[in-house]
Amino acid sequence: MAETIITEISEFLQKGRAKNVKALVQQALDEGMDPKVILNEGLLDGMMIVGGKFKKNEIFVPEVLVAARAMSAGIAILEPKLVEVGNEPVGKAVIGTVKGDLHDIGKNLVVMMLRGAGFEIHDMGVDVAPEAFIEKAEEVGADVICMSALLTTTMPNMEDLITELKTRGLRDKYIVMVGGAPVNDTFAQQIGADYYTPDAASAAEKAKEAVMAKKAS
Amino acid sequence: MERFYELEGLQPKVGLDETLKGMDCYEDSPVYEEVVDEYREIYESVMEMLSPVGVMGFGELPKEIATEKYKAGTPVLYVVTSVGKAISAASTQAFASGDYVRGMLCDAMADAALFSLEQIWQKQLRKVCAEHETGILRRLEAPQDISMESQKVAWEYLHLQERFGIGISSGYMYDPVKTTCQIFILTQDTGIFKAQHDCRNCPNVTCRHRNIPKTELTVTRSNVTEKILLEEGESALDALVRSGFFISAPCGGKGRCGKCRIKILSGDAPISEGDKKSLDKAELAAGYRLACCLFPKDDLEILLDLPDESEFDVVGDILEEQKQEPQKQVMQGGTQTERAWYDVAVDIGTTTVAMELLEGETGRILHTVTFINGQRAYGADVISRIQAFVEGKKEALKNSIRKDLFSGFCRLMQESGVSSASVRRIAVGANTTMVHLLMGYDCDTLGVYPFTPVNIGLIKSTFGELFGSDLCDAEVTVLPGISTYVGGDIVSGLYACGFDETDEVSMLIDLGTNGEMAVGRRGQIYTASTAAGPAFEGGNIEWGTGSIPGAICAVEIGADHTAAVRTIQDREPAGICGTGVVETAAELVRCGLVEPSGLLDEEYFEEGFPLATTKSGENIVFTQKDIREIQLAKAAVRAGIETLLLRYGVEKEQVAHVCVAGGFGFRLDVEKAFAIGMLPEEFRGKIRTVGNSSLSGAARYLMDSRGDDRLDALVGMSTEISLSADPDFQEFYMEYMMFGEE
Numbered sequence: 014m015a016e017t018i019i020t021e022i023s024e025f026l027q028k029g030r031a032k033n034v035k036a037l038v039q040q041a042l043d044e045g046m047d048p049k050v051i052l053n054e055g056l057l058d059g060m061m062i063v064g065g066k067f068k069k070n071e072i073f074v075p076e077v078l079v080a081a082r083a084m085s086a087g088i089a090i091l092e093p094k095l096v097e098v099g100n101e102p103v104g105k106a107v108i109g110t111v112k113g114d115l116h117d118i119g120k121n122l123v124v125m126m127l128r129g130a131g132f133e134i135h136d137m138g139v140d141v142a143p144e145a146f147i148e149k150a151e152e153v154g155a156d157v158i159c160m161s162a163l164l165t166t167t168m169p170n171m172e173d174l175i176t177e178l179k180t181r182g183l184r185d186k187y188i189v190m191v192g193g194a195p196v197n198d199t200f201a202q203q204i205g206a207d208y209y210t211p212d213a214a215s216a217a218e219k220a221k222e223a224v225m226a227k228k229a230s
Numbered sequence: 231m232e233r234f235y236e237l238e239g240l241q242p243k244v245g246l247d248e249t250l251k252g253m254d255c256y257e258d259s260p261v262y263e264e265v266v267d268e269y270r271e272i273y274e275s276v277m278e279m280l281s282p283v284g285v286m287g288f289g290e291l292p293k294e295i296a297t298e299k300y301k302a303g304t305p306v307l308y309v310v311t312s313v314g315k316a317i318s319a320a321s322t323q324a325f326a327s328g329d330y331v332r333g334m335l336c337d338a339m340a341d342a343a344l345f346s347l348e349q350i351w352q353k354q355l356r357k358v359c360a361e362h363e364t365g366i367l368r369r370l371e372a373p374q375d376i377s378m379e380s381q382k383v384a385w386e387y388l389h390l391q392e393r394f395g396i397g398i399s400s401g402y403m404y405d406p407v408k409t410t411c412q413i414f415i416l417t418q419d420t421g422i423f424k425a426q427h428d429c430r431n432c433p434n435v436t437c438r439h440r441n442i443p444k445t446e447l448t449v450t451r452s453n454v455t456e457k458i459l460l461e462e463g464e465s466a467l468d469a470l471v472r473s474g475f476f477i478s479a480p481c482g483g484k485g486r487c488g489k490c491r492i493k494i495l496s497g498d499a500p501i502s503e504g505d506k507k508s509l510d511k512a513e514l515a516a517g518y519r520l521a522c523c524l525f526p527k528d529d530l531e532i533l534l535d536l537p538d539e540s541e542f543d544v545v546g547d548i549l550e551e552q553k554q555e556p557q558k559q560v561m562q563g564g565t566q567t568e569r570a571w572y573d574v575a576v577d578i579g580t581t582t583v584a585m586e587l588l589e590g591e592t593g594r595i596l597h598t599v600t601f602i603n604g605q606r607a608y609g610a611d612v613i614s615r616i617q618a619f620v621e622g623k624k625e626a627l628k629n630s631i632r633k634d635l636f637s638g639f640c641r642l643m644q645e646s647g648v649s650s651a652s653v654r655r656i657a658v659g660a661n662t663t664m665v666h667l668l669m670g671y672d673c674d675t676l677g678v679y680p681f682t683p684v685n686i687g688l689i690k691s692t693f694g695e696l697f698g699s700d701l702c703d704a705e706v707t708v709l710p711g712i713s714t715y716v717g718g719d720i721v722s723g724l725y726a727c728g729f730d731e732t733d734e735v736s737m738l739i740d741l742g743t744n745g746e747m748a749v750g751r752r753g754q755i756y757t758a759s760t761a762a763g764p765a766f767e768g769g770n771i772e773w774g775t776g777s778i779p780g781a782i783c784a785v786e787i788g789a790d791h792t793a794a795v796r797t798i799q800d801r802e803p804a805g806i807c808g809t810g811v812v813e814t815a816a817e818l819v820r821c822g823l824v825e826p827s828g829l830l831d832e833e834y835f836e837e838g839f840p841l842a843t844t845k846s847g848e849n850i851v852f853t854q855k856d857i858r859e860i861q862l863a864k865a866a867v868r869a870g871i872e873t874l875l876l877r878y879g880v881e882k883e884q885v886a887h888v889c890v891a892g893g894f895g896f897r898l899d900v901e902k903a904f905a906i907g908m909l910p911e912e913f914r915g916k917i918r919t920v921g922n923s924s925l926s927g928a929a930r931y932l933m934d935s936r937g938d939d940r941l942d943a944l945v946g947m948s949t950e951i952s953l954s955a956d957p958d959f960q961e962f963y964m965e966y967m968m969f970g971e972e
Contacts, residue, residue: 029261075255075265078330085328113401117318118337121325128328136326140399166378167401 018046019055022087026059029079031086038087048094053131056087060129064214074122077214081125088128102133104156104224107149109137111160111174114167119193119213123159126217132157143174150187156224159216162193171196172204188223192216234388235358237284237351241620241678242313242343244276252338252438263858268331269339270862271963274761274954276339278679281314282347283394286355288362288416289387295380305364305416308384311351312396312409313343340408345439348427355414355425365422370413378402384411445526450495451534460526466492467521470534489607490521497530571654572596573932574642574704577719577925578631578660578668579603580612580743581767581776582893584925585638587646590654593933597646599638604630605667611743611764612663616677619667628670635668636697650701656693657932658708659722659924661744662686662715665708668696681714688941709928710941713950715759720746721944722927726920727889729755730944734886735878737871738923739909741766741895745867748948749874749885755948756878760870760959765863766808766894772838773850775805782810782841782850783897787817793841803842803850808894809902814841814852815860816905819969826968828861830854861967864908869953869962871910876958877951882912891923907966 018041025033034056041051063080066072106127110120117139124136135153137145150158162168171191178184184205191206201209208223210216246269250256255265286309293302317340324333359366370376381402390396390404397405404411414425445460447469460469467490485504494517501514504523571590577583584600605627608618619627643650658668662683666673669691671684689708694700709725711717723738724730729750738748745762748755768774768781775781780801786794795810797803806814818824818839823831830839830853838851875882888909890900896919903909909917920926931937953959 029264073254073259074334075250075253075259075261075331078253078334079261079264081330082328085330089328113399113403115399115401115403115405115407117322117325117407118334121322121333125325125330138322164378164401164403165373167403170401 018044019050019058022051022055023059023062026056026080026083026087027063029076029083031083034083034087035090038090042090042094048091048098049100052088052091052095052100056084056091057129057131060084060126064126064129064217067214068212068218078125081129084129103131103221104228105133105135105153106157106159106220107135107137107146107153107155108159109141109146109161110139111162111167111170112140112142113170114162114164115139116161116163116193119163120159120161122213123161123192123216126213127159127220130217130221132217132220143170143177146174147177147181147183151183155187156227157188157190157220159190159192159220162191162196165195168193168195168200171206175205188220188227190216190220190223231362232358233289234285234287235354236393237286237311237347237354239620239674240282240284240311240347240350242277242280242282243346243349244273244339244342245346248342248345249335249338252341253334254438263854265331265335267858267862267967269335271960272332272335272339276317276320276336278955279314279316279320280340280343281316282312282343283314284309284311284347284351285388285390285393286310286351286358287388291413291415292383295377295383297376300370300415307355307359307364307366307414307416308388309351309355309412309414310384310388310390310396310404310409311344311347312394312404312406313340313347314408315406317343318407341439344408344410352425356423359416359423360420363418363420365417365420366414366425367417367422368415369425369427370415371427372402372411376413380413381411384413446529447526448529448531449534450532463525465522466519466524466526466530466532470521485520485523488520491518492521492524493517493533493535494519495531495533497526498528499524499526499530571652572648573929574639574653574656575925575929575932576635576638576656576658576660577722577922577928578635578658578664579719579922579924580615580661580664581606581610583631583634583638584922585635585642586925586929587642587648588929588932593929595929596648597642599641599645601634601638603664604634610769612661613677615663615667616673619673620677624670624673627667631664631668632697636699639697651703653693653702653704655932656704656706657928658706659719659928660708660717661719662711662713662717665689665711665718669708676714683711683714686711686713686717688938707931709931710945712757712945712948715744716746716748716757716948716950719924720748720757721941721948722925722931723889723891723920723923724748724750724755724927724944724948725940726923726927726930727887730940730947735880735884736887736889737874737885737913738889738891739867739871739895740891740923741867741898742892743767743769745863745870747867747870747874749878749880750947753947754878755944756874756951757948758870758874758951758953760866760953762863762866763859765811765859768805768807768811770859771806771811771856772853773805773841774811774856775807777807777893777897778804780804781807783807783813784899785810785813785817785841787821787823791821791823793817793839795842797842802845804844806841806850806852809897809899810841811852811856811860812864812898812902812906812908814839815857815864815969816902818852818857819906824857824969826970828857828967828969830857860906861969864903864906865963865966867908868910868966869959872962872966873953873956873959874951882910885913885916888913888917889920889923890917891920893922895919896921906969 022037063077067077110117124134127134135149146158160171189206190208191201198209208219210219288307291300291304291306296302321333321336372378372380385398447458449456458469488508499519502523504520509518573588573590575586582600583603586595587597589596609615675682688710691706693702693704709718709722727738729736730752733751735751740746743764745760748757764770768776779799781798782795782803783798784796838853840849840851842850900917904911
C-alpha cells in the first residue's frame with residue numbers, strides 16, 4: 014500500500030498534477046510514512062525521471078515547469094516534517110548570475126532542477142560579485158558554487174571567482190560549476206572550473222553526482 | 231531640428247502564440263492547456279505591470295566603439311526601448327516561490343511585449359528619418375554587430391538614467407533587463423532604409439524567435455506599400471495581423487466568415503476550399519482570396535481593399551435618405567393627430583442595435599427595429615474597435631454608427647407610420663466604447679491602463695447635431711456610465727431593474743463578453759465587469775456561431791452517449807450558439823464524460839465529442855479546448871458574483887432578486903447555468919430574465935419626469951469594484967473553474 018502511494022506521487026508529479034501530489038503527500042504523512050521516503054522516493058524520484066526525459070528531448074521546458082510546480086507544492090507540505098526529522102539535503106549549493114550580468118531566467122531554471130535533485134539552495138540573484146559568492150558559501154557550508162553568465166563581457170568574472178578562491182586557499186573546498194549561452198567546456202577548463210553543463214537538467218544531475226563522489230571519498 | 235525624440239504611443243501587445251513559442255510550448259504539448267490557462271489568468275496583471283518607455287537620438291559614433299568599417303564621427307541614430315522592471319521582478323518572484331510556469335510565462339510575455347514595441351517605433355523611426363532627410367544603411371545590435379560598450383555610449387548619450395531611471399551594469403547590461411538598444415548607421419541616401427532586424431545576420435541560432443523567412447508579402451493598403459515576411463506555416467492573415475494590419479476576421483481565421491478577403495496583384499495563390507465557400511467565380515477570377523486560408527509558397531503582391539472602400543459615401547447615404555423622407559411623411563402623416571408625440575429608446579450593443587418607438591403619453595411600445603451594428607466590419611468586439619480607432623478609423627467608425635442609427639430611425643418611422651417631427655426625445659443606452667465612437671471622442675485611452683474615458687457623464691445633444699438633419703428636433707440623451715468598463719448600458723439596466731427604488735438587495739448580471747454585473751439596493755450599488763470572453767456568444771468555440779438558424783441551442787446526451795440536439799428554427803445543424811455551448815458542457819458533466827477538472831473523456835479527447843452532422847457531412851464536435859473556454863467564462867461570471875457579494879457584505883441567501891440581462895441570458899436555461907456552477911444554487915427561484923435591459927432602461931428613463939435626477943442618483947450611489955487585481959476574485963476564479971465539487 015505504502016509503495017503504491019509513493020509511486021503515485023512520483024507519477025502524478027511527472028504529469029504535473031499539483032493537486033493530486035499535494036493530496037497524496039498529505040495522505041502519506043497521515044498514514045505515518047517517513048517524510049524522507051516521501052521526498053526521496055516520491056517527489057525527487059519523479060523529478061529525476063522528468064529531468065532525464067528532458068535531457069533526452071522526450072519532453073520540453075513547459076512539461077518540466079509544470080512538473081516542478083507540482084514538486085514545489087508537495088515540498089511545501091512536506092517541509093515542516095522534514096525539518097522535524099532533521100532531513101539532510103543531498104548538498105548545499107550557492108548559485109547566482111555573475112557580476113555585471115543581469116540575466117536570471119537560465120539561472121532560475123538551474124535552481125529549479127537543483128531543488129528537484131534534493132539540494133538546499135542559496136540563490137544570490139543576479140550581478141553577484143565573486144566575494145559575495147564565496148562569503149555565502151563559507152557562511153552556509155556549501156558544497157557547490159554555480160555561476161551563470163550570458164554575455165562574453167561578463168564571462169571573465171567567473172575566472173575572478175576561481176582566482177579569489179585560490180587566493181583564500183579555498184579552491185578544493187568547493188565544486189565550481191559554470192553555465193550560460195556563451196560558456197562551453199573549453200572555457201570551463203581554461204578558467205579552472207570543475208564542470209560545465211549545457212542545460213539545467215544536466216547541471217542538477219552533475220552536481221548531485223559530484224557531491225556524492227566527493228562525500229564518499 | 232530636434233536631436234532627441236521620446237517615443238509615443240508605446241502600447242505593447244502580448245500574444246498567446248508568440249509567448250508560448252518563446253517558451254517552447256506548442257499545441258501538441260501535453261501541458262499546453264495548463265500553460266494557456268495560466269497565461270490567461272495572469273494576462274491582465276502582466277499588462278498592468280508593463281511600463282513601456284523609449285527614446286531615439288541622433289548623434290555620431292564616438293571613437294570608443296568605432297570600427298574599421300564605421301569610423302568615429304559616422305552619423306548614427308540610437309534607439310532604446312524598455313518595458314520596465316516590474317515584469318522581470320514578478321518572474322523572479324514566481325520562480326522563487328516555486329511557481330515555475332508563471333515565472334517562465336512572465337519572462338516570455340515580457341519578451342513578447344518588448345518585441346511588439348518595435349512595430350510602433352519603426353513608424354516613428356521612418357518619420358524622424360524623413361524629417362532629417364536621412365536613410366538607414368545598417369542596424370547594429372550588441373553584442374553580435376557591435377561591442378557591448380555601445381550600450382553604455384547610448385545610455386550616456388540618451389541620458390537614460392535621468393530620463394527613465396534605466397541603470398547599467400558593469401557588464402554594460404541595462405537594468406531593467408527587458409530593454410533593447412539599436413544603433414542605426416545613417417546615410418544621406420534616403421532611398422535606403424534597412425531598419426529591420428534580419429535574423430539571417432543574427433548569431434543567436436538557438437533563438438526561438440529566429441525567423442529565416444522563405445516568403446515575402448508586398449502589401450498595399452490605401453496607396454501605401456510595405457513588405458512583410460512570412461514565418462513558416464503562417465497564413466497570410468496571421469502575418470498581416472502580426473505586422474500590424476487590421477483585418478476583420480470574426481470567425482477567428484477559420485475560413486467561415488469570408489471577411490478577410492484580399493486581392494492578389496501578382497504571384498501564385500492557389501484557390502483554397504475556404505475561398506470556394508466564401509467567394510464567387512467572378513471574385514476568384516479577379517484574384518480575391520481569403521487571407522486566413524492562404525499559405526503562400528512564393529512571394530506575393532497583395533492589395534488590401536476591404537473594408538476601406540465601403541466607408542466612402544457615408545454622408546451621402548444619410549443625405550439621400552433625408553431627401554426621400556419628407557415625401558413619405560406626407561403620405562403617412564395623415565393618420566397622426568396633431569398633438570401626438572413620441573419618444574425613441576435606443577440600445578447600441580457591440581453586435582446589435584435595437585430601437586423602440588414609444589407613445590409619449592403612455593410609454594406604450596409601438597414598434598421595434600433591430601439590426602447589426604455596422605461597426606462589426608471593424609472587428610467583433612470592443613477591443614478590436616478601439617484598435618481600429620487607434621489605427622485611424624475614427625471618422626469611419628463614427629459615421630458607421632450614426633448612419634446605422636439614422637437608417638434605423640427612418641425605418642422605425644416608416645414602418646409605424648409616425649411622423650419624424652413628432653419625436654420629442656431620444657435616449658441611448660450603450661457601453662462606454664460605443665458612446666465614445668458615437669460621439670467621436672478619442673478612444674486611445676480606453677484600451678490602455680488606467681482605462682480613462684473622455685466623458686462618462688450624461689450627454690445631451692440633438693438630432694440635428696448627431697445626424698446633420700432637420701428631420702426632427704428631438705433632444706438626444708446618452709445615458710451616463712460609471713466607468714470605462716461599466717457603461718451607460720448597465721446604468722440603464724440598473725434603472726430598468728429599479729435598483730434605486732427598493733431596500734431589498736438585487737443583483738443584475740449581464741451575460742455577455744464583458745460580463746458586467748451589479749449588486750445593491752437603494753443607497754449603495756457595487757458594480758464590476760468580469761472578462762467572461764466571447765464563449766457565451768459562440769466565440770472561440772471550435773464550432774461556435776452566433777444565434778443563427780441552424781445553430782445548436784439545446785442538447786441532451788443519452789445513456790449510450792449519443793447526443794440529441796435542437797437547432798434554432800429547426801434547420802440543419804450548422805454550429806453551436808452560446809446556449810448550446812452551456813447545454814453541451816452541462817450534459818457532458820452530468821453524464822460523467824467531463825471530469826470535475828474539465829478533462830474530457832479519453833475516448834473524445836482527440837477528436838471532440840460529436841453532437842451532430844452538418845448538411846455537407848462534417849461532424850460538429852465539442853472539443854477539450856471548448857470545455858476550457860466555457861470553464862474560463864463561467865468561472866469569471868461566478869467569481870465576479872461571489873466577489874461582489876463578499877465586498878458588498880451580503881450572503882447569497884439575502885439577495886432577493888436576480889435580473890439576468892442580455893440576449894444569451896434571455897434564451898439560457900438557468901438550470902443548466904446552475905448545473906455548471908455559473909450561477910449559485912441559492913439564486914434558484916429568484917431569477918428573472920430581463921432581456922435587453924439597456925433598451926428597457928432607456929425607455930423607462932424617457933417616461934420618467936425625474937429621469938435625470940434618478941440617473942444622477944444611480945451613478946452617485948454606484949461604486950466600481952476592480953476585479954482584475956482582487957485576490958479574492960483570483961481565488962474564486964480558480965475555485966469555480968471546476969465543475970461541481972472536487
